[in-house]
Amino acid sequence: MVDYIRVRALVNKHLNELSGVLRSQVNVPLHANPELGYQEHFAHDTITAFLEGLQLKLEISKKTYGLETSFEARFGSGGRLVIFCAEYDALPGIGHACGHNLIATASVAAFLATAHTLAQLQIPGRVRLLGTPAEEGGGGKAKLIEAGAFDPPEDVAAAIMAHPVGMHQILAKGDEVGLAGPILVxxxxxxxxxxxxxxxxxxxxxxxxxxxxxxxxxxxxxxxxxxxxxxxxxxxxxxxxxxxxxxxxxxxxxxxxxxxxxxxxxxxxxxxxxxxxxxxxxxxxxxxxxxxxSPTYKDLRVNSTLCRTYVDEMAGLGNNVFLKQRMEFHASTDMGNVSYYVPSFHGTFVASTLGVPIHSPKFTAEAATDDAHDATIECGKGMAMLALRVLTDDQVATGAREDFEKS
Structure with a gap:
């Protein structure tokens, strides 16, 4: 039996220790150097260099799957496989107004916390960090699916990521820091x-x-x-x-x-x-x-088991996340394509409490704040716990696969 109280403590401690370096070496540099889809050379080099500098035995591949700005980092052996998707492209003219610098930071954080915990507890499981360029219109994940990045699909227990939003966009009511199951069209x-x-x-x-x-x-x-x-x-x-x-x-x-x-x-x-x-x-x-x-972005297939598990694990970390979307918000993502291919989770976390809309210059500024970074790290903790539950809890893994096949 896995002691999830101990697992949660390991994840929490590790990301608290890494938060500063993640901000200075990943989050801030990416925000300061926005790049359009398929041109994210700085982001590719910055993230892979950061990973190479860690005291963790990672297998790192650059320029993967036929895309110059995709990469892959792998850790672990045996057991199930979980993939974290990292986005890092920006918008023309307004930079990281969708907060993809935060998405990359959250996925890197979750990947490292998951790998660290697997190593500390010496338990089987495989975790992968996949760099996914060109979400803003270029369909990077659709091209990665075609190139085999998620193959064989039956071998992937879950693909995981989360997106920053403003509090008003998910009708958060003060203490809520995110949404597990957004409706994306x-x-x-x-x-x-x-x-x-x-x-x-x-x-x-x-x-x-x-x-x-x-x-x-x-x-x-x-x-x-x-x-x-x-x-x-x-x-x-x-x-x-x-x-x-x-x-x-x-x-x-x-x-x-x-x-x-x-x-x-x-x-x-x-x-x-x-x-x-x-x-x-x-x-x-x-x-x-x-x-x-261009590649069509499919609607997101919300996986109930993964969403409920994330809500529970965030609660265990002291964060209140609600399960289902309360309002219509007609956004789209190429993570929808992934959700049709493997069991997937695409949550959201509150990066701004000021009523600032994404895809605006004001949100670009919000994506650089200390508060946004802190929210990103908390989300990374929750995603790491979700991954570890998928890797070690048969009931969660089976439920996620059943939800995927039913939908």
Missing amino acids: ANHKFQVEFHGKTAHAGGEPWEGRNALDAAVAAYNNVALMKKQTRPDDNIHGIIEDGGVAPAIIPGYTRMSWAVRSPTCERSELLAARVKKCMEAGALASGCTVNYID
Whole structure:
């Protein structure tokens, strides 16, 4: 029998000791050096160098699974396997406004506490830290699944991570520090290119075919269509390339779209309607249209056993986390794709109590605070305990697998 009181004490003590160095060598450097998806070379090098400098016998692989900014660290032998997913990409213009510096720190912390406890107690179990680039639109985890990072899926007892949020986003009521089972929706993403014909806008406009007109018409078509969509559908797009000069009729424009709905099936059907709006814009302006599809983010399959276990273990550490989401929040993640492949946990933790929305410059500032780091370490403790329960408790591991297969 495993003494979970002792296990909890080991995890708590170890991460209290590591908190300062995690802040100075992982959290702060990542926040100060934001990088876009698939360009996270600084984050890749910083995290792997930190791991290499520890007095722990880790197997570390860099530039893994065909991705220059993915990595993998492994510890343990025998028993079950748990994978912690670390995100570290940032947003264009506003840096770590989604707090991925905190996600990376939490997953590194949880991985190290789990490995330390396995070593101290000399119990079987395997734990892996997987660097997962490009969550913000690039579908890094979808590509990692295709490359075999979670194979064989029957060998993975759980994949684990957590995301920072503002207190208001989960309706926390003062003492609650997180949510175990968020509702995260599917997201079909694509770029659309309109090809027309350049001409002098003043002298010979009849010689041109205006690709910007196609984009504007398409945008307005979607705005009209949205009046006849379900309340829990969400469609948003931007013009990425709208031309080069007013005197030149644009022969090329490009837009980027995200089509969200509660399930993959509904998002695909809605995306097909959106593409009809693109085609109508192209037809009206005499242009042609081309699509560049990105990996679809699947809705998150919430695993009841993993969520309940996390809530219980966080309570054991003195933290109040509630189980189920209380409000709609139509966010998406490529961790949803992982949840369709192996039993998965994607919790949230409160990194800001100021009512600051994520994906805003104010949240970028919040993601650098001492309070946000402290919340990250507490979440790392809870995720480590969740992993250790999966690795050592047959009832939890079996329940997680059964929940995955039923859903």
